[in-house]
Amino acid sequence: CHSLAQEPVMNSTTDAPSTNAEMVADLLSKSAQDLADGALDQAIREASLALQYDSHNAPAYELRGSIYAQKKLWDKAERDYTSASKISPDIAYKYKLAEIKFLQKDYDDARPRFVALQGDELLGDLAVYKVFLCDLLGGHEALSTKELGPLDQAEKKPSYYYNHASWALYHGQRAEADKWFDMAEHLYDN
Numbered sequence: 001c002h003s004l005a006q007e008p009v010m011n012s013t014t015d016a017p018s019t020n021a022e023m024v025a026d027l028l029s030k031s032a033q034d035l036a037d038g039a040l041d042q043a044i045r046e047a048s049l050a051l052q053y054d055s056h057n058a059p060a061y062e063l064r065g066s067i068y069a070q071k072k073l074w075d076k077a078e079r080d081y082t083s084a085s086k087i088s089p090d091i092a093y094k095y096k097l098a099e100i101k102f103l104q105k106d107y108d109d110a111r112p113r114f115v116a117l118q119g120d121e122l123l124g125d126l127a128v129y130k131v132f133l134c135d136l137l138g139g140h141e142a143l144s145t146k147e148l149g150p151l152d153q154a155e156k157k158p159s160y161y162y163n164h165a166s167w168a169l170y171h172g173q174r175a176e177a178d179k180w181f182d183m184a185e186h187l188y189d190n
Helices: 020-037 040-053 058-070 074-087 091-103 107-115 124-137 141-153 158-170 174-188
Strands: none
Touching: 020 040, 020 058, 040 058, 058 074, 058 091, 074 091, 091 107, 091 124, 107 124, 124 141, 124 158, 141 158, 158 174
């Protein structure tokens, strides 16, 4: 005779197996924490495992791309950001693809990627600044000089102040750069 008293009681919230989504979220959380802690190899393993469970998870590709970028594994970072961008149209992924080239000091390749973002409502002004830096640092000083002109006549945005500060720093004018940085901090650090 089989009695109900002999059946094991299962608590559905603690004994039930986790769903793939929960496992992926847990792995990504651990990976992000490991990235913050500097445990980059462990962070890569966890993000990669999350992608084994969900190969169409754009944030997982983005996270792993960030880890690869931290390790300066540029090709792998670019591959992951490209995958994230194909899955999700989030403009942040396109920005990171431009930033990878910028971090490698490949300013001529980074520039068109930033130019493509200049019309974006959220990242456009930052992209304007990055285009200016690509030209200035990439040895195209005449082009960067031309870019300052329209900024001087346009509505003053953060790029206006940071471009002028960068110009002054590039030309060894630290006191002038500090003035521009102070103005920007006063206006935008709220």
